Amino acid sequence: MIHLxxxxVDGVLVDAQAYLKAxxxxxxxxxxxxxxxxxxxxEEEARAFEAHGxxxxxxxxxxCVAALLLERLRRGPSIPLPPHWPDALSILAAHPYPLPRPDYAGLARRVGECLRGRASSAQVARAVLWEEAQVIPGLEPVRSAVAALLDALLGYTRDFFRAPLTRHFQHLVIGSRGVAQTYGVVPDFDSPAYLRRYDRPLLTPATRARLAEAAASKQVRVALYTARPSLPPAE
Known part of the structure; x- marks a missing residue:
C-alpha cells in the first residue's frame, strides 16, 4: 500500500512570514x-483581503496605496496632481498631510462584495475606488490624473516592469539579487530576500529525512497545497 x-505549506511546512512582511x-x-x-x-487586515478574494x-x-491616495485627496488641501505616478509621489511628498489609521478591513470587504464571479481582483478594486472617488470634493480638476494614477497602481499588477508596488514587493520577497537574476535588471535598491530571512521550516530535520527516504523508496507520495483564508460559504 502506498500512502499519500x-x-x-503555510503553517505546516513553513512558518510563512515573508509575504506578510513584504x-x-x-x-x-x-x-x-x-x-x-x-x-x-x-496581519488581520492582510488576512481580510485574502478572505474577501x-x-x-x-x-x-x-x-491599500490607491485608497490612501483617495483619502489624501478627500481630507487634505487640494494639490496639482499629475497623472504620472513618480511625479505624483513627488508632489504628495512636497505637500505632506498625515492621515488617520485607514480601515483596510472595510476596504477589503467593499472590494470583495463586488468581486464574486469576476476574474481580476485588481480591476475590481480599481472600479470600486474610482466609484468612491466621485464624491471627493474638488475632484474635477484632477479627475483625469486620478484615473491615470489608479490605472498605474492597479492596471498592471502582474507586470513587474509597469506596476510600481509589484516591483518594490518583488525586491523584498526575492531580494535584490533575485530581482537581477529573475528580471534581468539592475535592482532599484539592495535588499535581502525576505523568503530566506523571515520564512522558517516547521518540520524537524529528522522528519524531513524520513519523508525524503520514504518518498525515494516509493512507500509514500507527497503532495503540497497552499490554502488561503476564506469566508464561510454563502447560503
Missing amino acids: FLFD LQDTVAHFSRRMGVGDHPPT LTSEWDSGPT
Missing part, C-alpha cells in the same frame, strides 16, 4: 513617500 501525504513594508514605504504617514496593514499581495498592496 498531503501537506499545507506587503507591510511595501505599503508603509509608499505611504511614507506620499506624506500621509506610516500605514502598513496589520484579494489573495495576491500584488493586488492588495496597490489597493
Whole structure:
C-alpha cells in the first residue's frame, strides 16, 4: 500500500512570514513617500483581503496605496496632481498631510462584495475606488490624473516592469539579487530576500529525512497545497 501525504505549506511546512512582511513594508514605504504617514496593514487586515478574494499581495498592496491616495485627496488641501505616478509621489511628498489609521478591513470587504464571479481582483478594486472617488470634493480638476494614477497602481499588477508596488514587493520577497537574476535588471535598491530571512521550516530535520527516504523508496507520495483564508460559504 502506498500512502499519500498531503501537506499545507503555510503553517505546516513553513512558518510563512515573508509575504506578510513584504506587503507591510511595501505599503508603509509608499505611504511614507506620499506624506500621509506610516500605514502598513496589520496581519488581520492582510488576512481580510485574502478572505474577501484579494489573495495576491500584488493586488492588495496597490489597493491599500490607491485608497490612501483617495483619502489624501478627500481630507487634505487640494494639490496639482499629475497623472504620472513618480511625479505624483513627488508632489504628495512636497505637500505632506498625515492621515488617520485607514480601515483596510472595510476596504477589503467593499472590494470583495463586488468581486464574486469576476476574474481580476485588481480591476475590481480599481472600479470600486474610482466609484468612491466621485464624491471627493474638488475632484474635477484632477479627475483625469486620478484615473491615470489608479490605472498605474492597479492596471498592471502582474507586470513587474509597469506596476510600481509589484516591483518594490518583488525586491523584498526575492531580494535584490533575485530581482537581477529573475528580471534581468539592475535592482532599484539592495535588499535581502525576505523568503530566506523571515520564512522558517516547521518540520524537524529528522522528519524531513524520513519523508525524503520514504518518498525515494516509493512507500509514500507527497503532495503540497497552499490554502488561503476564506469566508464561510454563502447560503
